[in-house]
Amino acid sequence: xxxxxxxxxxxxxxxxxxxxxxxxxxxxxxxxxxxxxxxxxxxxxxxxxxxxxxxxxxxxxxxxxxxxxxxxxxxxxxxxxxxxxxxxxxxxxxxxxxxxxxxxxxxxxxxxxxxxxxxxxxxxxxxxxxxxxxxxxxxxxxxxxxxxxxxxxxxxxxxxxxxxxxxxxxxxxxxxxxxxxxxxxxxxxxxx
Amino acid sequence: xxxxxxxxxxxxxxxxxxxxxxxxxxxxxxxxxxxxxxxxxxxxxxxxxxxxxxxxxxxxxxxxxxxxxxxxxxxxxxxxxxxxxxxxxxxxxxxxxxxxxxxxxxxxxxxxxxxxxxxxxxxxxxxxxxxxxxxxxxxxxxxxxxxxxxxxxxxxxxxxxxxxxxxxxxxxxxxxxxxxxxxxxxxxxxxxxxxxxxxxxxxxxxxxxxxxxxxxxxxxxxxxxx
Amino acid sequence: xxxxxxxxxxxxxxxxxxxxxxxxxxxxxxxxxxxxxxxxxxxxxxxxxxxxxxxxxxxxxxxxxxxxxxxxxxxxxxxxxxxxxxxxxxxxxxxxxxxxxxxxxxxxxxxxxxxxxxxxxxxxxxxxxxxxxxxxxxxxxxxxxxxxxxxxxxxxxxxxxxxxxxxxxxxxxxxxxxxxxxxxxxxx
Numbered sequence: 001x002x003x004x005x006x007x008x009x010x011x012x013x014x015x016x017x018x019x020x021x022x023x024x025x026x027x028x029x030x031x032x033x034x035x036x037x038x039x040x041x042x043x044x045x046x047x048x049x050x051x052x053x054x055x056x057x058x059x060x061x062x063x064x065x066x067x068x069x070x071x072x073x074x075x076x077x078x079x080x081x082x083x084x085x086x087x088x089x090x091x092x093x094x095x096x097x098x099x100x101x102x103x104x105x106x107x108x109x110x111x112x113x114x115x116x117x118x119x120x121x122x123x124x125x126x127x128x129x130x131x132x133x134x135x136x137x138x139x140x141x142x143x144x145x146x147x148x149x150x151x152x153x154x155x156x157x158x159x160x161x162x163x164x165x166x167x168x169x170x171x172x173x174x175x176x177x178x179x180x181x182x183x184x185x186x187x188x189x190x191x192x
Numbered sequence: 193x194x195x196x197x198x199x200x201x202x203x204x205x206x207x208x209x210x211x212x213x214x215x216x217x218x219x220x221x222x223x224x225x226x227x228x229x230x231x232x233x234x235x236x237x238x239x240x241x242x243x244x245x246x247x248x249x250x251x252x253x254x255x256x257x258x259x260x261x262x263x264x265x266x267x268x269x270x271x272x273x274x275x276x277x278x279x280x281x282x283x284x285x286x287x288x289x290x291x292x293x294x295x296x297x298x299x300x301x302x303x304x305x306x307x308x309x310x311x312x313x314x315x316x317x318x319x320x321x322x323x324x325x326x327x328x329x330x331x332x333x334x335x336x337x338x339x340x341x342x343x344x345x346x347x348x349x350x351x352x353x354x355x356x357x358x359x360x361x362x363x364x365x366x367x368x369x370x371x372x373x374x375x376x377x378x379x380x381x382x383x384x385x386x387x388x389x390x391x392x393x394x395x396x397x398x399x400x401x402x403x404x405x406x407x408x409x410x411x412x413x414x415x416x417x418x
Numbered sequence: 419x420x421x422x423x424x425x426x427x428x429x430x431x432x433x434x435x436x437x438x439x440x441x442x443x444x445x446x447x448x449x450x451x452x453x454x455x456x457x458x459x460x461x462x463x464x465x466x467x468x469x470x471x472x473x474x475x476x477x478x479x480x481x482x483x484x485x486x487x488x489x490x491x492x493x494x495x496x497x498x499x500x501x502x503x504x505x506x507x508x509x510x511x512x513x514x515x516x517x518x519x520x521x522x523x524x525x526x527x528x529x530x531x532x533x534x535x536x537x538x539x540x541x542x543x544x545x546x547x548x549x550x551x552x553x554x555x556x557x558x559x560x561x562x563x564x565x566x567x568x569x570x571x572x573x574x575x576x577x578x579x580x581x582x583x584x585x586x587x588x589x590x591x592x593x594x595x596x597x598x599x600x601x602x603x604x605x606x
Contacts, residue, residue: 014506019371024220025304070280070444073298074272074436081265110264113221113302120298125508165386166379169217173379180372187505187580262425266432273436280443284450287458294531366536366577 003134006127010138013187016114017146018180023114027147028172030108037151038144040108043087045140047109048118050083052136055119056129076119084110114143149179199324206328212305213336214385219305223337224374226296230353233341234334235289239282239297241330243274244306245323252314252322267310268301275300305333343377344368458528459512463497466514466524470494479599486514493517499528500592504584507531509540511585513592515554519600522552525589537581545582548572549589557590 016022023044030040055076063069088106092099109115118139122132153175162171212218219240226236247270251258258266279297282290290297300306309329314322345351348368350358367373463473463484470486476496484497495517501510509530514523527541539545552558553570560583561567562574574582 019506021221021225021371021374022299024224025218028217028220068441070276070440071437073276073279073301074269074433074440077268077272077301078265081268110268111302111304111307113299116302117299163383163387165390166383170379170383170386173375173382177372177375177379180370180375181367184370184372258428259421259425261421262429265429269429269432269436273440276440277443280440280447280451284447284454287451287454291529369536370533 003130006131006134007138007141010135011142011145012183015142015146015183016117016139017143018176018183020117022117023112023143026108026112027143027150027176028169031147031150031172032154034148034151034155037147041140041144041147043106044109044112044114044143045137047080047083047087048115048136048140048143049133050087051080051115051119052122052132053129054079054083056122056127056132059123060129072120072123076116080115080119081110114139146179150176153179199321202321202324203328203331206325206330206332207335208332210329211332211336212329213333214382216305216308218308219303219333221299222296222303223340224371224378226293227337227341227344227374228348228369229345229351230338230341232292233337233339236293236296237330237334237337239278239293240300240303240306240333241327242278243271243300244309244330244333245326246274247271247306248309248314248322248326249319251310252317252319255315263315264307264311267307271306271310272301305329340374340378340381343381344373348373459499462499462512462526462528463514465526466497466512467495468524470497473497481595483596495523496596498592498596500588500595501529502584502588502591504530505532505537505578505580509581509584509588511588513589515593515596519593519597520553520555522549522554522558522589525549525585527585532578532581536575536578539575539578540581540585545572545575545585554589554593557593558586560586 010016014020017024017027026040026044031037058075058079059069059072063072063075084106088099091106118136122135125135127135150172154172157171157175166174206212208215210216213220213223222236222240226232247267250270251267275298278300279290282293282297309326313325317325342352345353346357347365350356350360350362350364365373368377459482460473463486464470467473467486469488471489472487472491473484474487476483476485482499485493486495486497488494496515496519498513498515499510500513501508503509507530509527509532511525511527513525515521516523525546527546530538530541532538532540548566549558549572552572553568555570557570559568559571560574561571562579563576564573566573572582572586
């Protein structure tokens with residue numbers, strides 16, 4: 001039960017994008033079409049899950065026992081970068097169509113602050129291994145949800161008459177603000 | 193051969209023409225997350241600038257030694273090292289501030305502004321030029337963070353840098369300090385700035401056009417004189 | 419082959435330099451960070467136990483607990499740091515309580531990441547001062563929207579009900595644990 005709460009909390013109540021401002025770059029950059037936003041969300045979720053697992057192991061099996069916690073930023077970001085590289089190679093080997101669909105987004109994921117944020121939050125919240133896995137899944141689901149909703153709205157927005165000075169980033173930010181307001185309705189439903 | 197621009201221009205371009213936030217839409221995570229007050233904005237801006245300046249200096253100095261296949265990995269290790277330095281120094285010397293900025297200091301590592309400048313500039317230019325570029329981009333980032341922080345602080349808590357600037361009768365707009373307020377304010381600010389730029393441009397064009405229409409001979413004569 | 423060796427060498431050199439530098443810096447910073455944390459705890463102890471002049475750490479329990487003493491070294495109560503979940507993350511606070519654990523003296527929030535301007539009001543007066551002299555037997559309760567009528571109630575903050583309730587829950591949880599250990603003779 002607690003695990004489900006952690007998942008929902010990370011996905012909806014404390015959505016990474018709309019409540020913690022993590023992963024804004026792809027959220028604004030890759031959200032103009034649903035057909036690219038959704039795969040991007042899935043790829044990010046996959047990397048988030050792996051990151052949660054690997055960084056948890058590194059933190060608890062290497063950094064803490066050897067008392068080198070100050071290396072956590074350096075090691076976490078290296079883990080994220082190499083995971084992304086690894087996932088890219090793996091997908092390329094296993095499924096060509098999937099690689100063509102996701103390929104261009106994978107390098108972008110390295111600099112997605114949501115991934116490093118996830119690793120740091122897991123340390124900060126002192127989660128157990130299983131909790132960390134569910135937290136990673138929830139964060140990924142939340143990111144996918146936010147970026148897909150955003151893409152859906154932006155596809156409609158294409159047809160709207162937006163003032164010239166607000167086209168592009170400004171109107172996207174305002175839409176994100178309204179989305180954040182809507183997500184505030186979930187606030188406090190669960191606190192984990 | 194690329195046209196060489198002066199060192200001063202390398203600095204000033206970051207302030208406005210290529211402002212990392214308003215023009216390039218980079219570094220949004222810290223921009224939105226920590227700007228509940230102007231002071232936080234300044235502190236975050238300074239921390240980011242510190243990391244940017246030192247990473248740029250080091251990377252531009254050793255740019256020819258790094259094999260291009262591992263350049264991104266090398267960059268992020270160097271950036272992460274400087275971020276850890278900032279984090280440790282802040283926790284040791286400024287505990288109150290480090291509590292306030294909390295988990296957003298480590299996220300400077302993935303600020304796309306920093307990695308972006310390394311890839312686009314430091315890896316191709318000598319250290320002096322990279323230093324000016326980093327200082328300029330950092331200043332531009334500080335300007336953006338501080339102005340957003342100031343607007344949100346004034347409207348959201350009636351204060352600026354901790355001093356009350358709006359009367360007690362003014363009900364603070366709580367939405368300003370909530371996440372939604374950050375998105376809305378930045379969106380409106382960017383839209384407004386675009387609007388000003390566009391208006392200035394159209395006015396200049398109109399002026400040019402009307403002058404051209406009214407005094408075709410004068411402008412022609414002037415043109416010849418020049 | 420040559421490039422791979424070059425890549426490895428470059429990365430190793432960068433890694434070693436970075437790791438070594440950070441190790442040096444961290445050996446300088448760690449004592450200072452620990453001292454800051456200790457100063458925070460000490461300040462909070464004296465804030466929740468105003469008449470305290472001195473304190474000693476109680477070692478017989480698994481968590482942090484301080485017995486506070488007045489100028490003639492008589493115990494006047496306990497200061498208990500306790501943490502729990504707030505609205506957005508962990509709230510860590512210091513609970514000041516009398517020796518019989520029945521009356522709250524004061525509370526002080528040490529760490530929190532609540533919403534600025536809303537949830538952060540739990541750190542400030544008038545919310546904080548409601549706890550001074552509050553009856554904690556059997557537990558602290560909260561009321562919403564109306565002034566408290568019983569001597570073990572506090573009023574939650576409008577717009578920050580969850581953060582307010584979190585404070586009360588952490589308080590009750592900490593005291594319940596302490597009472598249990600006290601009963602079983604764990605606190606010496």
